[in-house]
Structure formats: C-alpha cells, structure tokens
Amino acid sequence: MRITGYRTATTVHDWGRPIGDANGTVGSGKTSVPIVVLTTDSGLEGIGLGSHDGLDVVFPAIEDQDPRAVVALYDRMLSxxxxxxxxxxxFGAIGALDMALWDLKAKAAEQPLWRLLGAHDHVVPAYASGLDSPLADEELVRLHKQFAERGLQAVKLKGGLDVAADLRRLELLSALYREHTGHAPALMLDANESWSRKEAVRHIRRIEEHVDLAxxxxxxxxxxxxGLALVTQSVKAAVATGENLTGLEQFRPLVAANAVDVVQTGSVWGITHFLRVAALAHAFDLPISPVGYDGNPLGHAAAVVPxxxxxxxxxLVTPIGITADQEIVDGHLVLGDSPGLGYTVDEAAIAQLGDAADWGSGAGPHVRPDRAGRRLVGKPAIRWEADE
Incomplete structure (x- = not known):
C-alpha cells in the first residue's frame, strides 16, 4: 500500500451558543474544522483533523510511502x-497527516485504533469543558446540565477576568453536578495564558479561600x-499546561523544572506527538490529559497510556458532516469498534455548506488582547482626544 495524494475540506462546528475564553469570543458559535483525507493505491483513505497550512510543504515527505510506517513517517515529516x-x-499540518496515517494503519489492520495501539479497554475517563466564558449564569447551568446528565464528575470553567464571577460560577457548577451525580465534582479553572505571575497567584489564592480547585x-x-514553577509552588491547585506546545523540546524544560503538575497536549498536534509527550510525562510520574477537539481523536491514544x-x-455533538463512533456514558468517553478512528465524513454535505466560520477574528479567543498579563492594577486609562 502506497500514499498517492490528499484532499482537503473544511466543515463547520455549530456549537449552538457563543464560545470563548479570557482572550475573546466567537459570538456566532460557529467555528471552522479543517479535514485532511489521505488517499492510497489500495483504495483505503485516512482521515485527519487539523491545519491545512503547510500541507504542501510536508506532504512530499510521505508521498509514495507505505502509510503503515507511521512513526517513521512522522519523523520524516519533522526532518x-x-x-x-x-x-x-x-506542526499542525504534520499532526493532521499523522492522524490520517494512524487512521489508515488501523483500517488496514481492520481494527479500531485503540485496539491496534494495545489498549485493554475502550472506556476513557473524561471531564466536561464548555468553552463557556461568554455565557450568562442561566446559560452556563443549562449547558452543563447536559454534561452532568451524562455522568461527568469533573468540570473545567473558562475564567480569569473577575474573581467574584469565577467564584460564583464555580459554585454554581459544583451545586449542579452534585445534584445530578450525587458527588462533589472536581473543579478546574482555565485562564488561557491571560495572567502575569503575580496576577495568577493572587487570583487563585482568593478562589482557594472558598473553592477546592483540582x-x-x-x-x-x-x-x-x-512563572509556571512559581505558580505551582504558591497555590494548592495543580498547574496544567501544554496544549499549545509543539514538540518534546518545548515540554522538557517545564518537566525538568517541576513547573507542571498535569501535562496536556492539543489534539490538533496529532497522535504520535501525544504518545511521545505521555511517555516523557510518565518518566517523571506526571499524569497526562488531552485537550478536547472535534471528535476527540486522542481518545484512542489516551486509552493506551498508563x-x-x-x-x-x-x-456533545460533532461538526457538520462528521460522525464519530463514540459516545459519552457514565462520565467516560466510550470508543466504538469501527476500524481506525471511527470517523465518517460526508464530503457532499460539507461541500453544500454556505456558512462562514473561523476561530481567528480580531475579537476571537485565538487573538491575544492588549491588556492580557497587564491587569494587575485594573482597567486601562481612558484615552482623551485632544481639543481642536
């Protein structure tokens, strides 16, 4: 079997609500989801989710190669x-192709990827996270009620701009999950790199006076x-980070300096990256937690790492035109038995989409705002126009 080419498509995830974090908001609740499909001379195709930027640069590294040599091809793309x-x-393009390669390898073996990777079980512990900073309290409760009804017993809130608001919303979620599950949930807070070191310590310590943060x-x-080491030494909560790091060389200084307690990876960086970072974390007795993405592709790899x-x-829904053989049951991601990642893509339906969607608008969460890390003394000064 040889790789013959690739094609791309872009679909839309309609969240049904505004989404965002401390850095910004997507008010439409519609975001783009890039798809890469690798083709082979056998007729099998592999599906990857991630960046289209740079595909033309790295694809020649894997063209006409046997896709089952996934790890070697990953290193070949890096080289x-x-x-x-x-x-x-x-790195995102490499991750998308890597995901498609693993999908192909498992399909060629006629196995779900979790089984090919050597997992004993297909049930993966999960937590809820709604990208929920733009939501009013009533909307926040309504959203997380859906997660709680699926048995999730841990929840992450987007916050970091207002201590009082973060406390109120964390307590709302704690009461909601306790009511539906019968257990006090593990609570997490995500500031999305919006603080300076001292802002972080002050904000977290004030919250910890009232709430037990995981x-x-x-x-x-x-x-x-x-800065990360200072925070982890100054607060009771564990410090989680890593979703925006690309390559082992970026993780090594954090791990070596005891600057991270929960190691994370972003799903869009691919499966081989996750497996390697997980091994690095395991060598230091650190847990790993994948950051979510459409279709939860790292669930298969998460099932195998110790x-x-x-x-x-x-x-709880997938993007338009994508179905995934998985479900959320009793607080876990339950992976199905379909070969590969378990994705099917309706390219005809995607081609009919007329909705424009993006993460990268000026007001969106992927654009760092002017005052990020400089809010220690409050709001910026008013700019007065000079008299004419």
Whole structure:
C-alpha cells in the first residue's frame, strides 16, 4: 500500500451558543474544522483533523510511502522541515497527516485504533469543558446540565477576568453536578495564558479561600518556565499546561523544572506527538490529559497510556458532516469498534455548506488582547482626544 495524494475540506462546528475564553469570543458559535483525507493505491483513505497550512510543504515527505510506517513517517515529516522549523501551523499540518496515517494503519489492520495501539479497554475517563466564558449564569447551568446528565464528575470553567464571577460560577457548577451525580465534582479553572505571575497567584489564592480547585490551567504564558514553577509552588491547585506546545523540546524544560503538575497536549498536534509527550510525562510520574477537539481523536491514544488522567469533552455533538463512533456514558468517553478512528465524513454535505466560520477574528479567543498579563492594577486609562 502506497500514499498517492490528499484532499482537503473544511466543515463547520455549530456549537449552538457563543464560545470563548479570557482572550475573546466567537459570538456566532460557529467555528471552522479543517479535514485532511489521505488517499492510497489500495483504495483505503485516512482521515485527519487539523491545519491545512503547510500541507504542501510536508506532504512530499510521505508521498509514495507505505502509510503503515507511521512513526517513521512522522519523523520524516519533522526532518523535512529541519531548517525552517516545525512549530505553529506546520506542526499542525504534520499532526493532521499523522492522524490520517494512524487512521489508515488501523483500517488496514481492520481494527479500531485503540485496539491496534494495545489498549485493554475502550472506556476513557473524561471531564466536561464548555468553552463557556461568554455565557450568562442561566446559560452556563443549562449547558452543563447536559454534561452532568451524562455522568461527568469533573468540570473545567473558562475564567480569569473577575474573581467574584469565577467564584460564583464555580459554585454554581459544583451545586449542579452534585445534584445530578450525587458527588462533589472536581473543579478546574482555565485562564488561557491571560495572567502575569503575580496576577495568577493572587487570583487563585482568593478562589482557594472558598473553592477546592483540582487544577489551574495555563495561568501564565506557555513558555514561562519560572512563572509556571512559581505558580505551582504558591497555590494548592495543580498547574496544567501544554496544549499549545509543539514538540518534546518545548515540554522538557517545564518537566525538568517541576513547573507542571498535569501535562496536556492539543489534539490538533496529532497522535504520535501525544504518545511521545505521555511517555516523557510518565518518566517523571506526571499524569497526562488531552485537550478536547472535534471528535476527540486522542481518545484512542489516551486509552493506551498508563498515566492518562482524563480527556476534555468540549461538546456533545460533532461538526457538520462528521460522525464519530463514540459516545459519552457514565462520565467516560466510550470508543466504538469501527476500524481506525471511527470517523465518517460526508464530503457532499460539507461541500453544500454556505456558512462562514473561523476561530481567528480580531475579537476571537485565538487573538491575544492588549491588556492580557497587564491587569494587575485594573482597567486601562481612558484615552482623551485632544481639543481642536
């Protein structure tokens, strides 16, 4: 079997609500989902989710190769961009192709990926996370009631801009999950790199006077080894980070400096990346937790690593035109027996879409706002226009 080419499509995830975090909001609740389909001379096709940017650069590294040599091809793609670097969108393109390669390998073996990877079980612990910062309290409760009804017993709130609001919303969620599950939920708060070091410590300590936080996520910038170490030494909550890091070389300083307590990876960076980061974390007795994405592709890999903690579930529906053989039952992601990742893609339905959607608008959560990390003394000064 040889790789013959690829094609791309972009569908839409309609969240049915505004989504966002401390950095911004997608008011339409519609975001784009890039899809990559790898083709082979056998007729089998592999599906990957992730960046289209850089595909033309890295695809020649795997063209006409046997897709079952996934790990070797992953390293070949990294080597292909040795001089220009593999971070950012290029790493995302490598991740999308890597995902499609693993899908192909498992389909060729006629096995679900979790079984091919050697997992004993297909039931993966999960937690709820609704990208919920724009929601009013009533909407927040309505959203998380759906998660609680699926038995999820851990929940992550987007916050970081207002201590009083974060406390109120955390307590709302605690009461909601306790009512539906009979247990006090594990509570997490995600600041999405919006604080300076001292902002982080002050904010978290005030919350910890009232609420038992399981972890605080991305309290400071992703590369700030000293800052992350300061936070983890200054608060009771575990510090979780890693979703925006690309490559083992970016994780190594954090792990070596005891600057992270829960290691995370982003789903869009691919399966081989997750497996390697999980092994690094395991060597330091650290748990790993994949950040959620459409269709939860890292669920298959999470099922096999010994140090998996919990996978993030961001929504209960899949993007338009994508179905996934999985379900959320009793607080777990339950993977099906379909070969590969268990995805099917209706490309005809996607081609009919007329909705525009994106993450990257100026007001969106993927654009860092001007005052991020500089809110220690309150709101910015008013800018007065000079008299004419």
């Amino acid at each position: 292909w961009v040795f001089k220009r670097g593999h971070t950012g969108a290029v 972890w605080i996520e991305e309290p400071v910038r992703r590369w700030d080894v000293d 140090n998996h903690l919990s996978i993030e579930i961001q929504d």
